[in-house]
Amino acid sequence: MLTIVAVVDGTMITRFTPFLLFPESKEPPRVIRYLGDVLPYAIGGLLVVYALRNTDLTGPTRGIPELVALLVVVVLHLWRHSMILSIAGGTIAYMLLVQFVF
Amino acid sequence: MSNRTGLVMLRNHRAEGRRRGVVLPALRAAAPRTLPIGIGFVFLAASYGVLMATKGFSFVWPMCMALFIFTGSMEFVTVDLLLSAFNPVVAFSLAIMVGARHLFYGLAMLGRFKGLGWKRPFLIFGMCDETFVLNVAATIPDGIDRGWYYLWTTWLNQTYWVAGATLGGLIGAHLPFDTDGLGFVLTALFAVLFLDQWRGSGRPGRAAALVGVVVSVAALALFGPDRSSSPRLSS
Numbered sequence: 001m002l003t004i005v006a007v008v009d010g011t012m013i014t015r016f017t018p019f020l021l022f023p024e025s026k027e028p029p030r031v032i033r034y035l036g037d038v039l040p041y042a043i044g045g046l047l048v049v050y051a052l053r054n055t056d057l058t059g060p061t062r063g064i065p066e067l068v069a070l071l072v073v074v075v076l077h078l079w080r081h082s083m084i085l086s087i088a089g090g091t092i093a094y095m096l097l098v099q100f101v102f
Numbered sequence: 103m104s105n106r107t108g109l110v111m112l113r114n115h116r117a118e119g120r121r122r123g124v125v126l127p128a129l130r131a132a133a134p135r136t137l138p139i140g141i142g143f144v145f146l147a148a149s150y151g152v153l154m155a156t157k158g159f160s161f162v163w164p165m166c167m168a169l170f171i172f173t174g175s176m177e178f179v180t181v182d183l184l185l186s187a188f189n190p191v192v193a194f195s196l197a198i199m200v201g202a203r204h205l206f207y208g209l210a211m212l213g214r215f216k217g218l219g220w221k222r223p224f225l226i227f228g229m230c231d232e233t234f235v236l237n238v239a240a241t242i243p244d245g246i247d248r249g250w251y252y253l254w255t256t257w258l259n260q261t262y263w264v265a266g267a268t269l270g271g272l273i274g275a276h277l278p279f280d281t282d283g284l285g286f287v288l289t290a291l292f293a294v295l296f297l298d299q300w301r302g303s304g305r306p307g308r309a310a311a312l313v314g315v316v317v318s319v320a321a322l323a324l325f326g327p328d329r330s331s332s333p334r335l336s337s
Contacts, residue, residue, distance in 0.1 A: 002188070002190045003180065003183050003184055003188065003189075003190055003193045004166075004167060004170070004171065004180065004184075005190070006190035006191070006193040006194040006197065007171050007176060007180050007183070007193050007194070007196075007197040008170050008171055008197075009194060009197070010193070010194045010195065010196070010197025010198040010201060011171055011172075011173050011176060011197045011198075011200075011201045011204075012227065013198060013201075014197075014198060014201035014202055014203075014204040014205055015201070015204045015207075015208060015226050015227065015229055016208070016226055016227075017205060017208065018205055018207075018208025018209045018211075018212060019208055019212065019215070019222075019226055022209075022212055024216055024217065028212060032209060032212070033212075033213070035206075035209050035210070036209055036210050036211075036212050036213055037306075038306065038307070038310035039206055039209060039210040039310070040210045040238040040239065040299070041299055041303060041307045041308070041310035041311040041314065042310045042311065042313050042314030042317075043203075043206060043207070043210065043234075043235070043238075043314060044235060044238075044239065044292070044295060044296045044299045044311055044314060045296060045310075045311045045312065045313070045314025045315035045318065046314040046315070046317070046318040047231060047235060047292040047296075048289070048292045048293055048296050048315065049314075049315055049318035049319055049322060050231075050292075050318060051288055051289035051292050051293075052289060053322055053327040054327050065283075066286075066289075069286060069289075069290070070289075070290075070293055073290045073293045073294060074293070074297065077294055077297050078297070083134075083135065083138070083294050083298075084134065084137060084138065086290065086294050087138040087287060087290040087291055087294055088138075090286065090289075090290035090293070091141075091283075091284065091286045091287040091290050094283050094286040094289075094290075095282065095283035095284060095286070097283070098282055098283040099282055099283060
């Protein structure tokens with residue numbers, strides 16, 4: 001129980017600290033506003049890499065399922081601009097590849 | 103009744119009417135975008151619930167942990183923590199290290215969460231990776247209330263996660279079909295949002311996006327994916 005409380009506290013500290021450091025009433029310093037502008041893009045890129053971090057390029061699949069499925073996502077998305085379609089298409093492609101092909 | 107209180111009541115009444123008019127449209131705008139997360143979260147959280155069940159915990163444990171900790175990777179780590187020797191200090195510092203990225207999420211959301219009043223604490227509490235990326239990349243349609251839009255996204259995502267964890271804890275290891283590869287739904291989500299951000303931004307945004315990709319690939323090559331402490335999202 002205490003372990004869970006400790007984990008909750010630790011997690012919440014990381015989430016609330018920026019908001020406590022820079023409360024609404026004060027205008028945050030310029031560098032922080034700059035970070036607020038560029039970070040969303042950088043983190044967007046980071047999360048894609050993060051989600052693919054366990055892709056095994058040297059293993060038996062050589063990362064081909066991930067690559068193919070990502071291509072499906074990109075092509076579908078540039079073609080139809082439908083978030084649901086792109087995600088469903090990519091995921092189904094990936095599941096078929098890992099379950100039946102590799 | 104003085105004129106003044108009458109005026110205040112009238113104002114409150116009007117505010118109430120406006121509010122009723124904004125809550126549902128915001129839900130309708132936000133819900134479709136959360137759907138892929140719903141699918142990914144239910145299964146990912148279910149796998150976490152199953153893991154807890156196979157270690158002998160009742161479904162109440164994964165349900166409550168999903169509700170209060172609400173950061174996926176740390177919940178998987180906490181299973182091990184609960185089973186190893188009691189050490190809250192280690193648990194606390196691990197949670198800070200695993201959650202450190204949220205510091206930057208907060209910085210990015212400072213402006214967007216400005217002036218949202220009572221919704222703000224909940225938005226901050228519920229800001230997991232997926233909720234953050236949906237909210238930060240959202241182009242909120244005209245006439246949709248920003249606060250309610252963020253709130254619905256945050257709340258729906260957490261509900262998916264808690265529901266999945268509870269279900270997993272209840273069914274244990276009897277999953278009805280082969281879900282191998284379903285976790286890719288979250289990878290695809292990140293990729294789609296990245297594409298949207300890319301197309302909607304100018305040079306500085308794209309430069310920042312590239313920095314994000316290059317730096318994290320470099321970090322991955324240098325330090326490895328740390329298989330020991332994080333769950334496999336993409337399997």
